[in-house]
Amino acid sequence: MEDKYDIAIIGAGPAGTACALALHGSGLKVALxxxxxxxxxxxCGDAIPGPAFKAMDKINPAWGRAMRAFTDKHEIRTGRMFSPNGKSISLDWVTYAYNSKRIDFDNFLVELVRKETATSILENKRLKSIEVNNEGALCQFQDETAIKASIVIGCDGANSFVKRKLAEDDISNEHACSAVRAYYSNVEGIQEGVNELHFFKDLLPGYFWIFPLENGWVNVGFGILQEKFGGKKLPMSLRHTMEDILQNRPQISERFKNSILHQEIKSFGLPLGIEQKPISGNRFMLCGDAASLIDPLQGHGIDYAMWSGYFAAIQAVHCFKNGKFDASTMKNYDVQLFAKIGPELKRNTFILKLISKAPWILSLAIMLGQNKKWTQRVVRFLKI
Ligand SMILES: Cc1cc2nc3c(=O)[nH]c(=O)nc-3n(C[C@H](O)[C@H](O)[C@H](O)COP(=O)(O)OP(=O)(O)OC[C@H]3O[C@@H](n4cnc5c(N)ncnc54)[C@H](O)[C@@H]3O)c2cc1C
Structure with a gap:
């Protein structure tokens, strides 16, 4: 016999936990x-963007405060961009933000769900099959257990199983961008509260980042748009490109000469929000990376994951209220979510395409950015 739930949320990252938190008090029986x-x-780059805090404030202001008070973090006030011609500009952020290792941050979110809600948290359960009919959804896991639910919310990340099985349209611009990440300590020239983005002429549209963390560690990575989406074909793998940056670009290599690597360099795909395709259907919704909601320009997705989790929860409650779970009812989720984040995704897709075609625009922007007033206008425009 399968356990029965009203809602099965598959994936307990920022999208899934935000969704479970937003369902608190609904009276619905939820499995995460x-x-x-x-x-x-x-x-991940471990940069928790300002709008992620706003999403949590919307779900519950007390949990927004708890998220700000979380201690395994390095608060960030400034983004510093280094152009290919060696010039740099600093953008002082208008919203509160910090860097936190995802192993800590995501665990904080899961613990918040555990402490504050009646959600059943089912760990170590890999979804291996899903069937949806007019009665509901049957989710089967690799350990041969199964659950039934009236609605499935796919929050299972960039390689979403729920998306592959249930989404009719191919919404996979998944891996439109790929990136590598590593943790280092003992890196020279790290400024407290400053996230660094470095652009190189031969590696556009892509960037190398150095994001400070607590205890003297830094998150270091490199990401680039894939060739089929207008990016450049790299002469070597992403991992080797990053090693090349660390060893052979003097402005970087000098600072890493005494550094200590704390984990092997790992890569992962970023499904960018460059197209708005359906992200729901009969008895299901997709959130976060499963719905390809990563910002195309800056590569952040934690905030959109949390906002989508929130909107999916609102829609789920609406479905139970009206006893309707069909695709046209679910469509309201797409409409509400894209009304919130769609304009920003469209604008940043446009800027990305522009930079891909004419990379010199970036150097020009950084040159103009030497003017402080202009840079702060850009910060307000980009809402960072
Ligand atoms: C290299 C890199 C750097 C990035 N840097 C940043 C950054 O600095 N800031 C930012 O905001 N965003 C960044 N992003 C994007 C960000 O990581 C994602 O947008 C965000 O994690 C999306 O959250 P999510 O909850 O949708 O998915 P995830 O965080 O991926 O969570 C999905 C969850 O689903 C689970 N899961 C997967 N498959 C199954 C299955 N079959 N059964 C059960 N569970 C399953 C996984 O274990 C996981 O816990 C970066 C991404 C990459 C790859």
């Missing part, structure tokens, strides 16, 4: 399922 046991790592 993940293939991992928390705390678990997630390959």
């Amino acid at each position: 399922v993940d293939k991992s046991i928390f705390p678990r790592d997630k390959i």
